[in-house]
Amino acid sequence: MSSRIGSATTRNRTWLAVAMSALVVALGVTALVGWHVHSPRITQWLAGKTPMVYNTAISFVILGAALLAASLGRRRLTAAVAAGGDDAEGPNRSPNRSYANCRRAI
Numbered sequence: 001m002s003s004r005i006g007s008a009t010t011r012n013r014t015w016l017a018v019a020m021s022a023l024v025v026a027l028g029v030t031a032l033v034g035w036h037v038h039s040p041r042i043t044q045w046l047a048g049k050t051p052m053v054y055n056t057a058i059s060f061v062i063l064g065a066a067l068l069a070a071s072l073g074r075r076r077l078t079a080a081v082a083a084g085g086d087d088a089e090g091p092n093r094s095p096n097r098s099y100a101n102c103r104r105a106i
Contacts, residue, residue: 017071021064027052028060 031052034042043051052060062081069077 014071018068021067021071024060024064024067026064028057028064031057032061 031043032054034040034051035054035057040051043057045052066078066081069081
């Protein structure tokens with residue numbers, strides 16, 4: 001009897017992870033569409049607040065896709081999406097930039 005309850009709980013958690021990751025991807029795609037059609041209403045969800053930056057929207061799509069793949073048990077796809085998202089900042093980023101920012105904060 002307890003195995004049925006455990007599997008139902010696992011299915012509910014998987015469903016929740018899939019739904020949340022799909023929501024993150026949808027938010028990112030919506031913001032990207034807003035940037036491409038030059039609509040501040042789509043990129044800025046609350047009036048008077050800062051709109052979502054283009055790079056942040058790309059990160060939402062990449063990380064949402066990685067979470068979706070992970071929640072569906074697709075390990076290779078998760079690794080591929082996560083590795084592709086590592087280069088989201090572009091080819092000119094400094095590999096020691098995060099370390100330099102930490103040193104400045106100290």
